[in-house]
Amino acid sequence: MLKKRIGVIGYGNMGSAILRGAIGTDAFSKEDFAVYDILSGPMKRAEDLGISTADSNARLCDECDIILLAVKPQNAAEALESCKGHLKGKVLVSIVAGLWAERIAAMIDENVRILRVMPNTPALVSEGMFVLCSDNTLNEEEITLMSQLFSSIGIIEWLPEKLIDVACGLSGGGPAYTAMFIEALADGAVKQGLPRDTAYKLAAQTCLGTSKMILDTKIHPGALKDMVSSPGGTTIEGVEALEKGGFRYSVMNCIKAATEKSKEL
Ligand SMILES: NC(=O)C1=CN([C@@H]2O[C@H](COP(=O)(O)OP(=O)(O)OC[C@H]3O[C@@H](n4cnc5c(N)ncnc54)[C@H](O)[C@@H]3O)[C@@H](O)[C@H]2O)C=CC1
Numbered sequence: 259m260l261k262k263r264i265g266v267i268g269y270g271n272m273g274s275a276i277l278r279g280a281i282g283t284d285a286f287s288k289e290d291f292a293v294y295d296i297l298s299g300p301m302k303r304a305e306d307l308g309i310s311t312a313d314s315n316a317r318l319c320d321e322c323d324i325i326l327l328a329v330k331p332q333n334a335a336e337a338l339e340s341c342k343g344h345l346k347g348k349v350l351v352s353i354v355a356g357l358w359a360e361r362i363a364a365m366i367d368e369n370v371r372i373l374r375v376m377p378n379t380p381a382l383v384s385e386g387m388f389v390l391c392s393d394n395t396l397n398e399e400e401i402t403l404m405s406q407l408f409s410s411i412g413i414i415e416w417l418p419e420k421l422i423d424v425a426c427g428l429s430g431g432g433p434a435y436t437a438m439f440i441e442a443l444a445d446g447a448v449k450q451g452l453p454r455d456t457a458y459k460l461a462a463q464t465c466l467g468t469s470k471m472i473l474d475t476k477i478h479p480g481a482l483k484d485m486v487s488s489p490g491g492t493t494i495e496g497v498e499a500l501e502k503g504g505f506r507y508s509v510m511n512c513i514k515a516a517t518e519k520s521k522e523l
């Protein structure tokens with residue numbers, strides 16, 4: 259068990275993915291966490307896993323040293339309001355998209371050390387991508403603990419806060435775009451006669467293997483593409499079809515749209 263307890267405000271998609279990912283590792287146990295959610299469903303899901311729950315955000319803050327804010331951007335002000343007077347001297351880790359640390363500090367008006375983090379849902383299977391904000395007010399021990407928490411369930415990267423919006427556009431939302439790509443690959447294969455379950459398996463493992471090659475061998479993505487595309491072969495036919503459909507332009511526009519939205523939130 260850790261010396262510090264982590265309280266999670268909002269046990270939804272992301273809060274539960276982080277928590278369930280972390281308690282599935284050797285580094286953390288259920289006793290290291292507590293949860294509060296305004297809805298009974300998420301509270302019951304946490305309790306069913308043996309995670310302790312508090313009866314309010316204020317009580318959760320009193321019981322924990324580090325508070326992970328994992329509510330939707332539109333609920334952040336209300337959640338922070340309910341913590342007022344209970345955060346002094348604590349660490350607040352916010353995963354809320356588009357909510358700058360300065361705004362959080364102004365909302366709580368207390369002596370709180372703040373860290374922004376941009377996570378993603380593959381945390382649930384310990385393959386998350388976490389961008390941690392290097393402009394923060396944590397002490398060395400807290401930075402070590404946060405690095406330990408997030409690297410137990412994925413890869414971490416420290417970036418200045420001005421780059422968190424683009425990280426939100428790329429890795430925060432990326433699982434949705436990747437899942438759409440996998441679905442589209444599978445649809446294409448189903449059209450060509452492959453059974454659907456087999457098509458999902460082939461598509462997902464192909465994305466997993468390609469990602470692993472890029473991360474492990476550091477091969478340039480363009481070199482990997484060239485390695486597969488034989489002259490006059492099958493793959494270059496597919497590459498041409500993707501380019502005709504504006505594939506790269508669409509993907510670049512997707513990241514632009516998501517980044518701009520994060521800036522607007
Ligand atoms: N879902 C994702 O893939 C990612 C989400 N994020 C960020 O994570 C945050 C949470 O997103 P999701 O988990 O998708 O949302 P969600 O809607 O699945 O979960 C939010 C939870 O917060 C609870 N909640 C709302 N107001 C509350 C309050 N005042 N006190 C306590 N609990 C409260 C809700 O009942 C809900 O269970 C968002 O700010 C989002 O920007 C960041 C990266 C990826």
Ligand SMILES: O=C(O)[C@@H]1CCC=N1
Nearest residue numbers: 355426427430431432
């Ligand atoms: O779209 C959303 O609200 C969140 C932020 C990052 C990924 N998903």
